[in-house]
Amino acid sequence: MGGPFTEPDRIPDTPLLDRERQLGGYRINKMAMGLVDPANREAFKADERAYLDRFGLNDEEKTAVLTRDWREMVRLGGNLFFILKISAVDPIRITEIGAHQAGMDHETFLRDRLGKKV
Amino acid sequence: MGGPFTEPDRIPDTPLLDRERQLGGYRINKMAMGLVDPANREAFKADERAYLDRFGLNDEEKTAVLTRDWREMVRLGGNLFFILKISAVDPIRITEIGAHQAGMDHETFLRDRLGKKV
């Protein structure tokens, strides 16, 4: 395996450094990139499954998106800057997405990770 | 005027080196690039003027394209690799395009420039 960025867990829990995962996320990221087009946002809202099928997502990927399982989307190679576009269609705060990935409730996440007084 | 490639006639008769001309050709080149799409080729064949209008060509540019004035298209900043796509829709040999730019008849061009026995 070439390159310094394929080493697993060189820096814990940073999916950006996992090349296999990044490459595996191409479809899911392309689907989410589509949401910068207003027509696609309408299609996504009207029939989410059909929209996901259009981009050839497999069952695992579709389930992750349909259930808004952010941690799972990232595990499947979704890059946050793509999947954030889902939050433009179906609003959720980025700190909630963060908390979900960290496996914390929102308040604990704000306090323990971001140092907010909550 | 910055850069070594804005000097006029540094190498005679090589429009590639003329930056102002290259930049001026953006519209005409974008129109021609469109012809790699079969639907656009049909639109071009069906109503050439309407197709050119769609890309915002000005009168000078439209006349050059409509009259297949290759020398003029190049003078206006058309890059040959773009405008060649017109020859895919409306066939002409590349040596004829060359002869036209050199201001020669085809046979003379083949003989005097390319060294062919004609």
Next chain:
Amino acid sequence: MARLVGGLGTSHVPSIGAALEKGLRDTPEWKPFFDGYLPARQWIREHQPDVAVVVFNDHFNAMFLDRVPTFAVGCAAEYLPVDEGWGPRAIPPFEGASHFAWHLTDTLVENHFDPEIIQEIKVDHGLQVPMELFWGKPSDAWPVKVVPIFVNVLQYPIPLPDRLYALGKVLGQAIESYDSDEKFVVLGTGGLSHQLQGARAGFVNPPADRQFLKDIAEDPDELAGWSRQRYIETFGGEGAELIMWLVMRGALNRDVLVKHQHYFVPASMTGAGMIVLENA
């Protein structure tokens, strides 16, 4: 010849633009953050730069993974705000400093850099937010032209920190060799510490951020020598975009004066920093 009047560093968190749009500027949550930029805005009013070279990254809004340039120079006449999912933001288009951008591209290629040359693209919050922070949102037109430099900080391999520092040095040469009376600023944007994805999401590192704001002025060669991995470890997966500040720093002289600086944490999920530097 043109003159580089200063280097500006700033975060470019999208929530900053959203906060302004929602009228949250003077809420207890945001007021201290925005107030930190007041001296910088005063500095801008005093120096009236003509051209801002803005080093930033597109966050997969105008570019997709199909083609990711290591870095790219915008040579366009105009840049419209891109639709990031909520529709394009209601801000004026940015006028490009096209003629300088071509001069920069020439200079880079002559110095063994390999830019992508851009003639048509839209720009996301990575450029918009810094412009609003330093210039304020104008009613009709921005008072300064822009040259966007897009850097890949998201698709590995991202560039080495010292490559970006070297890019900044050539940028500085390009400004100094540009035949014009215009005044330039260079903006390094992104960071500071944050991580948005993975189990480490929410990571911030305020002590490292404060040290960075000191070192970027005093010891940039040290920061340029860090590995990409060390940036990620220290500043988080997305915080590593901080390497873009090195382009701004490289354009300045070795010795600089810190005119203003500010730090605030967290802006959304990010340690947010600002600095205004002038050549000493």
Next chain:
Amino acid sequence: MARLVGGLGTSHVPSIGAALEKGLRDTPEWKPFFDGYLPARQWIREHQPDVAVVVFNDHFNAMFLDRVPTFAVGCAAEYLPVDEGWGPRAIPPFEGASHFAWHLTDTLVENHFDPEIIQEIKVDHGLQVPMELFWGKPSDAWPVKVVPIFVNVLQYPIPLPDRLYALGKVLGQAIESYDSDEKFVVLGTGGLSHQLQGARAGFVNPPADRQFLKDIAEDPDELAGWSRQRYIETFGGEGAELIMWLVMRGALNRDVLVKHQHYFVPASMTGAGMIVLENA
């Protein structure tokens, strides 16, 4: 480790593909041209390379002027032939050597090169024609994987010749450091002398072409030191694309053996050359 078994140079004129399609291979006009490649095809059969790194330029078929990379590395799993205006040509898709391409990209970035990283693109005659000339058109699948390296030779500023030579050296290192048993060839494509546009259209320079075929083997440092203007003056506006052969040459050792070479003029409007080099 992987092994570089040879460097191949060839023209990539679109008319060559068209001539094959029209069944003109054995006409008096084309036969001498195609026959010149017979020894090279025999060489390919003997060496059976697994991966071909193909250095070429897209002729504004898959890319537009909106975003022109100085050079780009294809990391895709597959490359389909692009529609250049007549519909995509009826040849099999090219399988990418994706894993090596990422290793190459890593190596380039670590060595201060700034590639565009490509994961999805189609390829034009610049890649197709050389593959057909050396391997022949296969009925179902190409017997070799490809790594396309796209070089900007059309939108000025194009890269310096010595930059491409240096790129070739890093490419050579990347092959040598690649953990695999695969055999590699590098193809430098384009040229030789031709000019397609302007009043100088139809310019060819057979003596310079013949000298180039000698110098690319014996004196590549000299050729790498030429200015871009000198390439244009000597080989014509479009013939300057010949600088792409320097990437191939840079991947080889300083001393090489010329196994085969051929020259023919004009193929369409171009001085057409071919060379097969091995490390001495």
